[in-house]
Amino acid sequence: MTPSPAAGSSLSAARRSRDLADTVGGPVVDVLVVGLGATGAGVALDAAARGLTVAAIDAHDLAFGTSRWSSKLIHGGLRYLASGQLDVAHESAVERGVLMERTAPHLVRAQPFVLPLTPLVSRGQAALARAGFRAGDTLRVAARTSRATLPAPRRLSALETRHLAPALRADGVRGGLLSWDGRLTDDARLVTALARTAAAHGARVLTRVRALELTGSGARVRDELSGEEGEIRARAVVNASGVWAGGLVDGIRIRPSRGTHLVLRAERLGPLPAGLHIPVPGETNRFVLVLPQGDGRVYVGLTDEPVDGDIPDVPEVPEADIGFLLDVLGSVLDTPVHRADVVGAFAGLRPLLDTTADAHSGTAARTSDISRRHAVLTSSEGVVTVVGGKLTTYRRMAQDAVDAAVRTRGLTAGPSPTASLSLVGAASPRTLDALPAPGRLIRRYGTEALAVQALAERDPGLGERVLPDHPVTAAEVVWAVRHEGALDEADLLDRRTRIGLVPADRAAALDAVRRLLGDIVTRHG
Secondary structure, three states: OOOOOOOOEEEEEEHHHHHHHHHHOOOOEEEEEEEHHHHHHHHHHEEEEEEEEEEEOOOOOOOOHHHHHHEEEEOOOOHHHHHHOOOHHHHHHHHHHHHHHHHHOOOOEEEEEOOOOOOOOHHHHHHHHHHHHHHHHHHHHHHHOOOOOOOEEEEEOOHHHHHHHOOOOOOOOOEEEEEEEEHHHHHHHHHHHHHHHHHHHHOOEOOEEEEEEOOOEEEEEEEEOOOOOOEEEEEEEEOOHHHHHHEEEEEEEOOOEEEEEEEEHHHHHHOOOOOOEEOOOOOOOEEEEEOOOOOEEEEEEEEEEEEEOOOOOOOOOOOHHHHHHHHHHHOOOOOOOOOOHHHEEEEEEEHHHHHHHOOOOOOOOOOOOOOOOOEEEEEOOOOEEEHHHHHHHHHHHHHHHHHHHHHHHOOOOOOHHHHHOOOOOOOOOOHHHOOOOOHHHHHHHHHHHHHHHHHHHHHHHHHHHHOOEEEEEHHHHHHHHHHEEEEEHHHHHHHHHHHHHHHHHHHHHHHHHHHHHHHHHHHHH
């Protein structure tokens, strides 16, 4: 029997049209969610899983904003422990365990990291880092995450360090520190899984629908495909629009922080069995990360710079950020990476709640000093806004936002079930490992890898790669259109497959993706 998607989870242009017609100008829904990043999609799932009727809208696509520009890591909170934010650190460790062991083990797995002990890392700094990693393991224990899920940190010999990080400059390396954290196959795939799981629980997931005005009883919206405007009526409204939240609700002050990553070809650094933590010179608790992706690419990040002025749809990457990351990377590599080796770069804007400004002096802390705690705020009109936080804690943010909406608007709903609610494609690691499908597909689609593979088996042409040097196949493009809500080439290249993170690859794949999209429309309307 041919595998099929989870019942009711498929998102498509046809479903969007039906749900849009039923929602705009239709009966009142219990909850309207604005924004379909990780938090907004999480809110939609949380509310729908409690039995509430839900409409969730986004002016663009799933994961269009910050949720596709992360480091693809699910952090255990070590950084926040070091800065004294114990509650944030514990919450992060708990949510990491939820994702890795219960809700999305197909998308989140353990990632090893090596911190090389080079001459630039003093023995005091090494001792501090080692103590930090031990503290991080204590967080794992407190969060009740299994040792089988996240191995223990340990000291590495110089030989072991070179084996796990062969690109390192050998001179003076006296060993390394091995640690583990959670790593997403892809952040945009997590959002897609959240949205589809919400849809399976009855939520209406509507991309290309812009909120023009919010009130406590709904929103005036515009269908960005047709230009038609209308009203969505709701008993509760949750604003989960991230860095754009302040533009929809008065009194919300966001201080965005830019995090920049470089994209390199994997062959430029050679084999990387582990990621790297590279200490930033002159900083005691700041690292640049080297993150092998398994698709022929490596990401290098992360910056943390304040952003002023208007918020763009797609943030630009300043040359200063690129230079900074290359300089830190070059401090430990045997062969320097040059600007010409950077085949792509991306920047995300963290939606930090600005509570640091001094009204009298006009001064504010660096964005790296602003707490990553999330906040749930209710306006005088009753609109609930959830801001701050980070990708790892999206589920808890969503739970708190729905709790506030239920309480404020007097809705009838039970407690959140999402800490144990599996996302589309999820299964135990043992079940996933036993699936008769390529490992790469399993890490992207979980149990649905069989259905994606079946497309290529029925039509061998769909088994062909979209690009010769990139693993994405035509079957994945077809699947994204039929079941993951992709409406155009940008959705496919930039969010469902991530080919577009390298502009040259995007340009090379564009015609093939357009042909596939045209074939799907011709066959299925």
